[in-house]
Amino acid sequence: MSPVVDEAFLREPAFRDGAVLFGIADITDLKSRFLLSAAETEGLIRAVSVAVPLSPAVLSGIFDRPTLLYKWHYQQANNLLDRIAFRMAARLTALGRRALPIPASQMVDWSANRGHLSHRMIAERAGLGWRGRNNLTVTKQFGPAVRFVTVLIDIPLEAGRPVEFSCGSCDLCVRACPAGALGPEPGDYRLDLCHAKLTEFSRERGIGVHICGVCIRACPFSVPSGAVDS
Numbered sequence: 185m186s187p188v189v190d191e192a193f194l195r196e197p198a199f200r201d202g203a204v205l206f207g208i209a210d211i212t213d214l215k216s217r218f219l220l221s222a223a224e225t226e227g228l229i230r231a232v233s234v235a236v237p238l239s240p241a242v243l244s245g246i247f248d249r250p251t252l253l254y255k256w257h258y259q260q261a262n263n264l265l266d267r268i269a270f271r272m273a274a275r276l277t278a279l280g281r282r283a284l285p286i287p288a289s290q291m292v293d294w295s296a297n298r299g300h301l302s303h304r305m306i307a308e309r310a311g312l313g314w315r316g317r318n319n320l321t322v323t324k325q326f327g328p329a330v331r332f333v334t335v336l337i338d339i340p341l342e343a344g345r346p347v348e349f350s351c352g353s354c355d356l357c358v359r360a361c362p363a364g365a366l367g368p369e370p371g372d373y374r375l376d377l378c379h380a381k382l383t384e385f386s387r388e389r390g391i392g393v394h395i396c397g398v399c400i401r402a403c404p405f406s407v408p409s410g411a412v413d414s
């Protein structure tokens with residue numbers, strides 16, 4: 185007898201593999217915004233958003249630039265997310281369903297700095313968090329100290345609802361950003377300044393990738409105690 189393909193069928197293996205957040209987004213009106221062909225997204229109507237946490241211990245070493253420990257952590261988070269997404273799609277494929285796992289951190293348009301789709305937009309639609317002043321998806325449970333992956337599926341599961349902006353008047357990320365790329369509104373994010381700073385960091389010995397982590401580290405939601413001592 186084939187298993188019931190419900191939310192639990194997708195969520196439970198992901199949680200066993202290390203995921204901490206899971207949500208469903210309706211993508212029927214979003215597909216034209218994806219950098220995917222109509223053939224690739226045919227029949228796909230929902231997106232599963234999954235998050236893994238970043239360790240506050242690793243983040244605590246970040247002050248004004250990324251650390252080597254954070255670089256390794258970031259890569260492992262991406263590997264784990266890609267594995268979770270691949271396994272989810274593999275289980276669905278085996279049952280004759282259609283599923284498209286989207287890489288956690290792959291660029292497909294280098295001039296516009298875009299991936300196949302925005303994992304943040306999907307996570308926010310699924311109700312996992314809000315767009316913070318740091319331009320990241322901030323979750324209630326782990327702040328922005330999570331990384332996301334998305335799997336597009338053909339199953340009409342019930343979708344989540346967006347959550348309210350809850351940064352309040354906090355501007356710790358704005359003050360901490362080493363690029364001066366953040367402002368009072370999430371839409372104030374300056375991609376040019378952020379990207380230039382990350383390019384500078386990528387040239388530091390052993391880094392080699394576009395990472396930073398300062399806005400994640402500065403967020404009080406990222407630190408369970410709420411204390412930020414940098």
Ligand code: B12
Nearest residue numbers: 288298299302303305315319320321331332371395396397
């Ligand atoms: C390319 C890329 C970058 C580029 C450019 C980023 C960019 N274009 O915004 C660079 C190298 C600069 C970069 C930097 C960083 N990145 Co990056 N990056 C990506 C990547 C691979 C693609 C992003 C993309 O396609 N953006 C396209 C634009 C159009 O989408 P968008 O920015 O999400 O926003 C649009 C919609 O969401 C919509 N929208 C929806 N809701 C809302 C709400 C509001 C209020 C607003 C204003 C807009 C809005 O409007 C926006 C404009 O059209 C993603 C992975 C992925 N595929 O999603 C990771 C990703 C966004 N990066 C991530 C991270 C963590 C970082 C860094 C902290 C670096 C690091 N790892 O240390 C910084 C933070 C920058 C910042 N504060 O925003 C995480 C974010 C996790 C989170 N909790 O939100 C992601 C999702 C990777 C992952 N797998 O988790 N990144």
